[in-house]
Amino acid sequence: AQSVTQLDSHVSVSEGTPVLLRCNYSSSYSPSLFWYVQHPNKGLQLLLKYTSAATLVKGINGFEAEFKKSETSFHLTKPSAHMSDAAEYFCVVSYPNQAGTALIFGKGTTLSVSS
Amino acid sequence: DAGITQSPRYKITETGRQVTLMCHQTWSHSYMFWYRQDLGHGLRLIYYSAAADITDKGEVPDGYVVSRSKTENFPLTLESATRSQTSVYFCASSESMTGYQPQHFGDGTRLSIL
Numbered sequence: 001a002q003s004v005t006q007l008d009s010h011v012s013v014s015e016g017t018p019v020l021l022r023c024n025y026s027s028s029y030s031p032s033l034f035w036y037v038q039h040p041n042k043g044l045q046l047l048l049k050y051t052s053a054a055t056l057v058k059g060i061n062g063f064e065a066e067f068k069k070s071e072t073s074f075h076l077t078k079p080s081a082h083m084s085d086a087a088e089y090f091c092v093v094s095y096p097n098q099a100g101t102a103l104i105f106g107k108g109t110t111l112s113v114s115s
Numbered sequence: 116d117a118g119i120t121q122s123p124r125y126k127i128t129e130t131g132r133q134v135t136l137m138c139h140q141t142w143s144h145s146y147m148f149w150y151r152q153d154l155g156h157g158l159r160l161i162y163y164s165a166a167a168d169i170t171d172k173g174e175v176p177d178g179y180v181v182s183r184s185k186t187e188n189f190p191l192t193l194e195s196a197t198r199s200q201t202s203v204y205f206c207a208s209s210e211s212m213t214g215y216q217p218q219h220f221g222d223g224t225r226l227s228i229l
Contacts, residue, residue: 034217036220041222041223042222042223043119043205043207043220043221043222043223044158044205044207044218044220045220046217046219049217090157090158103158103160103218105157105158105159106157107155107156107157108157
């Protein structure tokens with residue numbers, strides 16, 4: 001079965017320091033990969049997506065992610081954290097060739113940002 | 116404003132009651148989805164719909180019923196609510212289900228069943 005693993009359930013950083021949220025996926029096919037962010041009492045908002053074009057994907061709010069096929073990873077990074085980045089982040093995999101498959105969500109990483 | 120709207124945002128009900136969660140989108144997206152979000156499980160797909168009058172089960176469909184008589188609406192009904200259905204429910208829509216297009220989410224309905 002296809003799956004996605006977010007390696008850290010909670011990440012804490014100081015404001016102005018880099019952010020790294022790790023994601024690995026299982027792959028039998030060429031996946032599409034997404035990162036979503038969820039702020040408290042809100043729905044999920046798309047940060048960025050990879051769909052087999054450039055391996056380094058830039059998203060909103062200064063986030064980017066690099067697709068590494070050899071490592072089956074899609075880690076999310078940001079050079080400098082802001083307080084407003086504190087939220088829940090979900091790595092999501094989709095396998096477009098499988099009929100009936102929607103999105104497979106990781107269990108989420110809570111990002112805390114301290115001043 | 117274009118978007119996806121869920122109602123109610125909060126609901127408390129009792130076991131055995133029927134409850135319907137509403138979802139309305141203004142993009143005219145063909146695909147709509149219902150998820151539940153629980154601690155430790157992330158989001159799990161309940162049902163999805165490819166078009167009006169076309170629906171199919173997701174990962175956790177038991178105890179839920181959906182309908183889609185109009186493209187823009189996709190209500191989710193719990194016919195006889197149980198405590199295990201206490202959760203946050205998210206509706207989403209997408210131009211396609213191939214995975215190349217992202218899904219757009221509503222703000223969720225927090226449902227508590229006593």
